[in-house]
Amino acid sequence: MLPRELLVVQRQKNNIMPKYLQDIELAEEIIFLFNENKGKKYKELQKKLEELEGDKYKLVRGLSTLLERQCEFKPSSELNANEIRNFLFERGFVITEEERNKVLEQAAINFNVSQEAIEGAMFSDLEEEQILVNCDLPSSQDLVRQYNLSITQTLLFDALEMSFQVEGNYQQIFRTIKYLGLMYEINEEIKVTGPASLFKKTKKYGTSLAKLVPAIITAKTWKINAKIESKVQMEPRIFNFELDSETPILFPSLKESIIHFDSNVEAKFYQDFRALNSGWEIKREPGLIKAGVYVIIPDFGFYKAGLEHYLEIIGFWTPSYLTNKLAKLKKAEINITVAVNENLSCTKEDFAGNVIFYSKQIPLAPLIKILRELEEEKIEYELNRLGVIEISEDIVSLKEKAQELNILPETLTRIQIPNYYIIGEQLVSKRFLKKLKGEIKTDSYEQINEILCHYNLPLQALDYIGYKIIWKGLKPMKIVKKTK
16 A cells, blocks of 8 residues: 555546556656666655656656565665764764864764765665665566555545455455454345444544455455545545556556365365265355355255255354354255354254255265266256257267357257267267268278268267177177177
8 A cells, every 4th residue: 555645646527546557657767767776765766756756746756665565675874873872972072074073083983984074874774875775676567567556555544335256266255354353244246344334434443454365366266346526626525436457557466366275074074075076056155145144165966957055164163153054054045055064053844945964074975966866957947948949060079069048968868869870079960970871981990080080989989880899808809790
């Protein structure tokens, strides 16, 4: 964050926006000056920066302020400047040059250094006299990213309220909200305020709202809306501030997504479920689920062709934690299974929905059974409403056709489609199979397999055109016509 006096904004009607930095040229110049002035006094660096400012005063000061926070300065003398000043001031005022030199000589004798060293050390601890000794400087692009984030936060100092939408990073966002003592409401978006905001408009929580921004903008996608109070001709006015992840502004980039687990039980469950290849996609902490006036972030979400199911793991407890968790789960508007450590004082009746008890690891079979039941319900529904399926292509991916019809692939396998067979993961027309049979003019396994691979068909297709494989042990030797 930067001081308010370094913020530059542009207003248009009822909207307000910081003046973001888009190019990196100025950042490169300032980083160069910092590197060039290592080992020199801060006042020399400031002089160079002032020469660069011109009509870009606030911008140069903003960028240099961010860099200074990543630099180390130290007094230009090894002597204790405060002790030296005290020694000199105790000698009283001096009027002549002779008196001044006499006092400096006394100080030199007292501190066992030269008179020149005393003069150099007198004010060596003041900011402008300190030496730039070390810089951990970012790249010019990263500096621009830091600057744009900082002025966004500075604008939000004067926020009356803020709302946002995000995809991802939920745990960090809500932990930050709790840590900052903010309140939230959830409808189509998450509105964040402070307790005093319930009674009057206040900017009291602007700094806390600003501190929440880094957690929001490192989500996969995000959108922020805020009400900003800003003075125009000394009169306060309320402006709208809107920003989202699609806006072409350099911000700190999303770090590579790393899946974190709260326990070994969660990590093993995730790995084991993925190894099943069940056709269901699994996501860790998949999203926000409304539960009355609160939210739940389930531990896992499962997705397949429009179906959704969630898993919440309760592995430890305190009386208050368990009470709050049960209350939220009963209000959650989702299809959820709860995996409960069997050592807890809980029964199935304590939960709404499906419950799995576990000891050292979460059993997969009960959950797969629940997911299969969801699939069967959907398949039954789709079979009842499905009309005539029209296909013009000779070969169609089962998965792609199911997506086109917005149904499960398994539903397609349960119906008869005139003049088509399901071969592997494809729908294949009878006329194409007739054409395929005409292409086979050899008994070479390698050549025939090459033809099938060209059409992305498995060896199973041979059964539909009257051929079979002759094996020698485990090795396919040739392909011949079936005898009637």
